[in-house]
Amino acid sequence: MNVKAPSTARAVALALALSACGEDKTPEVCAEPLYGGKATDEAWRALVDVSNKPLDTSGSVYLASPTEGEVYPAGAPAPTWAWSLPQALRPTPPAPRPRAFRPLEWLGDWLLPSAHAHLPPYTGEIYWAQVFTPDRACPVAQILTSELTWQPDAESWAVLGQHAGKTLTLQVTRAYLLQNTVTEGPYRLDPPRAFRRSAP
Numbered sequence: 001m002n003v004k005a006p007s008t009a010r011a012v013a014l015a016l017a018l019s020a021c022g023e024d025k026t027p028e029v030c031a032e033p034l035y036g037g038k039a040t041d042e043a044w045r046a047l048v049d050v051s052n053k054p055l056d057t058s059g060s061v062y063l064a065s066p067t068e069g070e071v072y073p074a075g076a077p078a079p080t081w082a083w084s085l086p087q088a089l090r091p092t093p094p095a096p097r098p099r100a101f102r103p104l105e106w107l108g109d110w111l112l113p114s115a116h117a118h119l120p121p122y123t124g125e126i127y128w129a130q131v132f133t134p135d136r137a138c139p140v141a142q143i144l145t146s147e148l149t150w151q152p153d154a155e156s157w158a159v160l161g162q163h164a165g166k167t168l169t170l171q172v173t174r175a176y177l178l179q180n181t182v183t184e185g186p187y188r189l190d191p192p193r194a195f196r197r198s199a200p
Contacts, residue, residue, distance in 0.1 A: 047175055057190045066193055
């Protein structure tokens, strides 16, 4: 799996924002996820923008693993969690329209270059897998991916090991994006899947 970490600059900015909050009652700002497949930070921001929509389970994924209440032994390697779409819900994405060549626009960009996103806009299914503990609003491990599986990396699995004995929950949010714009979803599991790691 191709997993990309958030950029250092964004991590520093997030740390500064969190430290500036002090003791006020500002809602907790959650960290950026890891990225897998073709997922990008722009796709993640698109999902964050719609994350406060009411719960909709009508197009949620079928979670094959972990099974409900599954317990992973303390020394077990990180598993690979997998999900899929019910056959009836697999969308047929619209074909993107080819962009017409505009000579004057090209000349204008050559004379006065304009800013462009650092990655091409993402179109397709996107999945935001998050692991939560009962005592935190933010996930303790997460990934945004275009793939149908997630094997937590060593660092994420070690973090989950620090919560051994607690009931953890895996939430997978699914959406369809058209050039970084959510056009379908987000859909979430209800309830999220519970599992545990055994204490050493």
